[in-house]
Amino acid sequence: MTIMEPRKHGDASDGTVGGRQTRFEGNLKVTGGATYALEYPVEGLAYAILVQSTVAAGRVVKVDTGKALAAPGVLMVLTPDDDMGLLVASDWGGNRPENQPYYPLPKQVQYNGQSVVAVVAESREQAIEAAKLICITYERTAHVASFDDPAAGEGKVMDNLTSGWGDAEAALAAAPVRIEGEYRTPREYHVAMEPHGLTVKWDGDQITVWEPSQWSHGMARSYSEWFGIPYENVRLISPFIGGGFGSKGAALAHGAVAAFAARKLGRPVKLALTRPQNFINYGGRAATRQKIALGATEDGILQAIVHRGASETSTYADWPEQTGAATPILYKVENFSSQHRVVPVNTVTPGALRGPGKNPSAFGIENAIEELAYKLGMDPLELRLKNYADRDYQSGKPWSTRRLREALTEGAEAFGWSKRSHEPRSMRDGRQLIGWGIGCGTFPVIQAPSEAMIRILGNGRVEVVSGAIDMGQGTYTILAQTAAEVFGIPVDQVEVHLGDSRLPGSAIAGGSMLAGSILGAVHKAATAARDELIGLALSDEKSPLRDTGANTLTFGGGRIAVPRDQGPSLTLPELMAALGRDEIEVRRNTLPDGATPQEHHQAWTTMAKVQGPTMGEYSMHSWCAHFAEVRVDEDFGTVRVSRIVSAFDCGRLYNPRLVESQWRGGIIMGIGQALLEEGLVDLRNGRTVNNNMGDYLVPTNADVPDIQVISVGVPDYGASALGGKGVGEVGIVGVAPAIANAVFHATGKRVRDLPITLEKLI
């Protein structure tokens, strides 16, 4: 792979913010020293497994558990008839119905694969064998397996996702050049290496949950509310997680079942979802479809965009995969109309998967814009630049920063776009048709309050303490870099403690909001701790720096000194020793001053205080442009991505090495989405049949080409305290349309439904 040096952001030396420090916890992970949730050595474990419905809709009328209860090692069988006495927990917004019972093993079956029974035994194998002896009788009712089933209907319009300005229909009708297409994405899954599951233990009415989590505080709240125990009684521990991609942000039914079993049995319980359950038992990305019509002048000025989208949701909750999320903000257009529907079908409620909304939305608009370019006979790059959005036409606000033009032009230069030949099927190498395509992407800047604690220890080490999560994106590393910079010490003098709901509250590791949010809190706490230390050093009679006449001190090179070398200098441990202090502890958050304890709790455990991209005076987003080259075998229809150049505007990069990894990871997932990934549902019973890694394909190393990533961003201090914008989600957004556009350029065939498998091209 090619690594292109990104622009320098701040100090580029390794240990401070903006440096290319390697992963702080990397050694632990690659040497097996990092303990994951299902590996905690807890004494006396019992093992729980889940039995899932084999019908898509209906009701459990009888569960015969007799043989299973008599099977070796079986401790307990839980069925829909067991009232666990749980209460429904708050939703992400913090809204909670009063005293509504919660049934994690419901009688009503709403999708094939819903958990209906749990078996707990002395060993996992015994539980699995006993489960085979359970006879479940269902009363089946008619099901709807897909939003393509006529019985699914048109679905419900989401009013909050309807937007428009100008008169799009009239402008479209009047436009001399028009294109229209329907773009579709299938059900897609997270496929994290680490499965969902937990180890759970009660001590009286205190519960400890070891569970992979993108949000320790939010998930702890669910456990406390389900079981009616004080929040303080829950401890959710998740220092390392083996991939989340949006799936590990909320506590799920299997957690409630395991925790209930542990309480009832009076012994700790471990529950790990099987790989098929990891496909079926919680929501992946919803299937989407969207019709887009574009109208333009003959010289390629966009006149109108009309967008009508829909996504599947479950029969019991509305989860919109917003097909209109990127549509209004990528291009300048005076007439716009967008509407999104959700169509209930018998599936588990879909959920967030990297780049939610923006991802399928970009697949639509970025295909459509190239369809228009070919209809106009215009270079797709030129068409994009010609319709460059100078402001956010949806909110009417100026961009905080938007360097998408630089992403397009610098990406094009690095890719060699000027050497492109316009006609489809005009580039080949033997039987390989070669094509080039572009896909732009965007993801909003989302901000949330966070809290952090800094401890300066007597031995000179500095601890950063936060409940924030590192799911591989680099939280440990950039928090250490931030503290190292503030104290002017090497990064290995910093310790970082994360992933525990007992630690200070934090934004979720999701929505690309964590780094921008938590760094602000860490920086604030570290600066306050440094100020406290300066105050002590200048005032304490034991301090050798007291009588230097200085009114501040400098921190650098591991030493604390009087400015301009006009006095002694000490290391951190020397100063702490001189002051006779074992510890200086400072806790700071980014809530408004005077926030109440209730507001604190709400801020860390719900999304109520989260700020969207246009809640201030600017419209704030990350941006990217992907340039893809594909080689398509003209006889076999197989598509191989041979080259990708992607240019990003994510503001200031706190650690370019880790950011580049995240971008590449997103691009690789985008390759999978474009070419391989699709949940295949048997319409007869609503079952996702390719529910394993042998049949649901994600890219192998052999599918990943040379990926060159370029940063074109500049610090955006409107977007976050330290100038960064989100990096985790945006990498995948726009990759699939870039590849689809390249496939069109190679073959002359426009594939509007993902994935682009070989049968669509032969």
Place this chain on the structure above:
Amino acid sequence: MRDFSYLRASSADEARQAATQAGIMLLAGGTTLLDLAKCGVMEPETVVDITHLSGLGGIEVDENGARIGALAKMGQVADHAGIRAAFPAVSESLSLAASAQLRNMATIGGNLLQRTRCSYFREPDVFPACHKRNPGSGCSALGGVTRNHAVLGTSDTCIASYPGDLAIALVAFDAKVELGGRTVPVDDFFLLPGNTPERETVLERGEMITAITVPASAAAKNSTYLKVRDRQSYEFAAASAAVGLEFEADGRTVRDIRVALGGVATKPWRARGVEQALIGKVLNAETIETASRLAMEGAVSHGANHYKIELAPRVVARAILKVGGLA
């Protein structure tokens, strides 16, 4: 997974003896058995480990052909210099199969016996109907998601495709399977599903594959295995072809040609119709294309697998072009 007993056989005879009893299965690399035991498809009461038996892992190649011990690992055979020289299609079929980790575990004998990747076969609790698993229970695949199912050799009871690669190359070059007491051509070793899809090979209870022999031939020496799939690596074939070719002295007329197909049929599929159409003919793009279409004689689609009928002849044609020096 059901609890099972584990025994180590001290000799091949002891292993065979043990395997005469129901519920006992031989364990070699375990890459299929363990997988299917986790799915609840295979539930052995006892496994008899044969991996340590001596004399079953050798690879010998001479001018008459190759003899590959049943316990040789896929990776060892793929990388064997003699195999690569005399039977490139055999080596390539193994290199393109599975993943490096699996190739280092799985044995050649076990590779032949791998089971289908039919989703309906693999989920017994959700899809109880499967003639292959439970004779007489029905076929859930018919009318279901059939993108990867067979178009050749299917019956009313089963449309599951044979998933392997190696056997495709073996059937092209008239390899034989040694079963201790008897030797069976690979083509006869595998059975069509017919009305008994549960019976996939002629292997009887108490029999064990001990070796595979492949006769040397000019066609085998000039051979290739072409595997086409959406993912570049670690995926079963959408369609594959093992092809070997020998020209007459003129360098253009076909003296001997072997064609076998993978990913499209219920068993390793020798395409004799394609071979017959080309023997004695001058090889060119047109004769190849016309002949390759014969590979799909009798093909039946079940909806989503229809593309294989279009794809497979193109794969055959490309492979012939390659070994004919025309690609």
